Amino acid sequence: MENVSFSYGKAPTLSKVNLHVDRGDFVGIVGPNGSAKTTLLKLMVGLLKPDEGSIKLFGQSIDDFRDYQRIGYISQNVREFNIMFPATVEEVVGAEINARRSIFSRTKEEDKDRIYEVLQRVEMIDYKKQKVGSLSGGQKQRIFIARALINNPEILFMDEPLVGVDLDSQNKFYSLLDRLKEDYNITIVMVSHDIGVISEKVNRLFCLSNGRVYDHDLTKDIHGANILEDLYGKNVRLLFHKH
Amino acid sequence: MLSYEFMRRSLIMGIMIGIVAPSVGYFLVLRRQSVIGDTLSHVALSGAAFGMLTNSYPIFTAIIFTVIASLGIEGLRKKFKHYAELSLSIILSAGIGLASILISLGNTQGVLSYLFGSLSLVSSEEILLFTLLSVLIIGTIIFLYNKMFYITFDEESAYLAGLSTNRINIFFSILVALTIAISMRIVGVLLISSLMVLPVAASILIAKSFKSGLVYSLLFGVVSVIIGLTLSYYLNLATGGTIVLSALAILLIVIMFQSIKKPKNTF
Numbered sequence: 037m038e039n040v041s042f043s044y045g046k047a048p049t050l051s052k053v054n055l056h057v058d059r060g061d062f063v064g065i066v067g068p069n070g071s072a073k074t075t076l077l078k079l080m081v082g083l084l085k086p087d088e089g090s091i092k093l094f095g096q097s098i099d100d101f102r103d104y105q106r107i108g109y110i111s112q113n114v115r116e117f118n119i120m121f122p123a124t125v126e127e128v129v130g131a132e133i134n135a136r137r138s139i140f141s142r143t144k145e146e147d148k149d150r151i152y153e154v155l156q157r158v159e160m161i162d163y164k165k166q167k168v169g170s171l172s173g174g175q176k177q178r179i180f181i182a183r184a185l186i187n188n189p190e191i192l193f194m195d196e197p198l199v200g201v202d203l204d205s206q207n208k209f210y211s212l213l214d215r216l217k218e219d220y221n222i223t224i225v226m227v228s229h230d231i232g233v234i235s236e237k238v239n240r241l242f243c244l245s246n247g248r249v250y251d252h253d254l255t256k257d258i259h260g261a262n263i264l265e266d267l268y269g270k271n272v273r274l275l276f277h278k279h
Numbered sequence: 280m281l282s283y284e285f286m287r288r289s290l291i292m293g294i295m296i297g298i299v300a301p302s303v304g305y306f307l308v309l310r311r312q313s314v315i316g317d318t319l320s321h322v323a324l325s326g327a328a329f330g331m332l333t334n335s336y337p338i339f340t341a342i343i344f345t346v347i348a349s350l351g352i353e354g355l356r357k358k359f360k361h362y363a364e365l366s367l368s369i370i371l372s373a374g375i376g377l378a379s380i381l382i383s384l385g386n387t388q389g390v391l392s393y394l395f396g397s398l399s400l401v402s403s404e405e406i407l408l409f410t411l412l413s414v415l416i417i418g419t420i421i422f423l424y425n426k427m428f429y430i431t432f433d434e435e436s437a438y439l440a441g442l443s444t445n446r447i448n449i450f451f452s453i454l455v456a457l458t459i460a461i462s463m464r465i466v467g468v469l470l471i472s473s474l475m476v477l478p479v480a481a482s483i484l485i486a487k488s489f490k491s492g493l494v495y496s497l498l499f500g501v502v503s504v505i506i507g508l509t510l511s512y513y514l515n516l517a518t519g520g521t522i523v524l525s526a527l528a529i530l531l532i533v534i535m536f537q538s539i540k541k542p543k544n545t546f
């Protein structure tokens with residue numbers, strides 16, 4: 037992403053953003069509410085078009101990019117997923133495979149196997165006939181990951197997947213990501229509001245503030261205080277406390 | 280009552296509407312766009328009034344008006360990208376404003392039956408037209424079912440999966456427009472959107488899967504229409520109102536049935 041600027045109206049939402057994600061990276065995107073984290077992610081996957089600058093996915097300009105199977109995207113909307121929405125786990129995870137075939141051809145065995153395989157990978161196979169709305173926050177999140185994994189993507193974009201998910205499920209979630217990275221060397225870009233937790237997990241952190249992006253390579257320098265300063269201004273103090 | 284030709288025809292029409300309206304309404308409700316039904320039915324009224332004024336076939340002019348309006352909504356939605364609901368209010372205002380002016384221009388006595396629906400004689404040409412349209416609507420829904428499920432569930436992901444979401448949305452708006460046009464004769468424009476919403480509301484209370492939700496919706500829709508038409512015939516009540524109140528009764532029964540089934544689930 038080079039020199040990317042974007043605005044919804046008159047005021048610039050993002051200005052002259054440069055960033056780069058390497059294969060195998062685990063990137064965290066943090067920043068206060070309204071700091072354009074979601075906007076940045078949508079630009080990255082091509083849901084929004086930049087006013088200026090260029091965005092490339094796998095070295096290819098996003099305007100020509102059609103290889104959508106290589107990316108997985110979990111929007112922040114799914115977190116507002118209506119619990120009344122009538123859909124089973126199987127239907128949701130199979131949505132993409134099914135959308136590509138006509139209603140007249142029966143679900144192929146291999147498609148079914150594929151659905152069960154990703155459900156197994158997120159340890160939700162026992163829930164395949166359940167209504168998604170009846171699951172807990174953490175379980176729902178794993179269903180949405182399964183849905184995004186259905187194409188074996190090389191990179192996974194997630195927008196605040198852990199809001200409303202309890203601590204236990206959060207840990208499970210991170211170990212699932214670890215396994216995905218180990219087994220498939222999948223690149224992960226994840227927006228989070230919880231800088232404390234995510235900075236321990238990622239190898240790279242983009243901090244968003246006032247339309248600018250601060251890039252921190254956490255394998256080289258871990259200066260938590262600097263990050264917070266960039267993010268929330270100079271008058272932030274770090275408070276260490278024990279529970 | 281089936282020995283009367285007009286009643287038999289009304290019932291055939293009613294069953295088609297009972298299938299079509301909730302099926303289309305199902306997707307509208309789940310996408311939180313049920314207001315589109317209200318908006319387009321007001322436009323349909325102005326279309327029908329225009330037809331009466333110009334001595335052309337009101338349903339035909341209503342179809343033209345609603346299809347144009349549904350395309351207008353999609354267009355305005357892009358214009359007001361960040362305030363998409365505004366496009367509905369704009370079209371609704373245009374529809375109701377135009378309708379009231381056209382009605383006031385006179386020669387539109389029949390307009391009341393389009394407002395509340397009626398059991399007047401449906402010609403066999405109309406039956407043919409409505410059957411064709413219903414088959415077209417249901418056929419499109421079946422054909423696009425998997426894609427529409429994905430778009431309904433998560434439009435952004437569907438777009439990223441390479442689905443032509445814009446084109447499917449336009450197709451779908453046209454389906455809504457056609458549904459309203461064929462429903463207005465019997466149910467009336469003021470009540471169509473209720474028939475698109477009430478059976479769906481009952482259905483999503485009990486459905487476990489997307490497919491069963493769709494089936495329950497049209498099942499409740501057909502039952503409401505049959506009960507409504509029968510009661511309306513024997514008790515001489517307004518047709519559209521009786522149908523909608525039957526749908527409401529079904530919804531209440533489902534709610535009651537649910538609270539009996541799991542009494543512990545109180546908030």
Ligand SMILES: Nc1ncnc2c1ncn2[C@@H]1O[C@H](COP(=O)(O)OP(=O)(O)O)[C@@H](O)[C@H]1O
Pocket residue numbers: 044045049067068069070071072073074075076361
């Ligand atoms: N669809 C939109 N229309 C207009 N402004 C928007 C829209 N979406 C977001 N914004 C504005 O852009 C800014 C960044 O939003 P967002 O990317 O959602 O932030 P975050 O995800 O970090 O909370 C906010 O000030 C928000 O009000």
Ligand SMILES: [Mg+2]
Pocket residue numbers: 073074075112195196
């Ligand atoms: Mg956000």
